[in-house]
Amino acid sequence: MAERIRHCAWCGGAFKAAPGPGRPQRYCRKSHRQRAYEARREAKRRALGPDEVLITRRTWEHLRDALIRLEAAAEDVAIDIGQGRPTKTDYVEALGHLSAAVRDLQDVVVEPTAIGD
Template identity: 40%
Template sequence: MTAASRKPVSCLWCGRELASAEIGRRRRYCRQSCRQRAYEQRNAVKGTSIPTDAVVLTADAASALTDRIFEVRCAAEDIASAVAEDADRSVLTALADRLVALARDAERFR
């Protein structure tokens, strides 16, 4: 399989899209700092009952993620309302662009 035919891969720590490598092993992290944070996370849960692939969030981070998901739902409802009201294409385009931006923001939870 060539690098061009591979689907985009995201950093396992922060979720940013990784540049495809032409040769060698596929990258798992976008930066050394993300690799280091992942290492620290794996070592922090070693010897506990917490699974190594668990994501531990503070209450504030969990609340912020919930807020971002709510914004995505509201933006989707705005699009549905605009379609039902036969809104202009430019309005729909603007609403769709906003939805995509909110969804991208919600994907990054770290």
């Protein structure tokens, strides 16, 4: 049986699941299975519902602010290249704005403290 590409239930990263019998592999590594277990245990302790996730304020603020900047950059780009006849320079500048906004998101690590199950 061939290896199957799956996505880790903790980090979302792709991994090759080992073929064979038994439950399908849900995590890319043992440490992620352990973190997911701890997050579920913490969710039970805090009585979180199945659609609730607990993250730190710092992570939430960082993610929220980066998404606001990305949304603003996307709006600016849509306006800039949506007017008249955009030049190659307009497109290059627009992509530069979008790239800068995306870079803000690249260093955001969302690692929940608890995940409702």
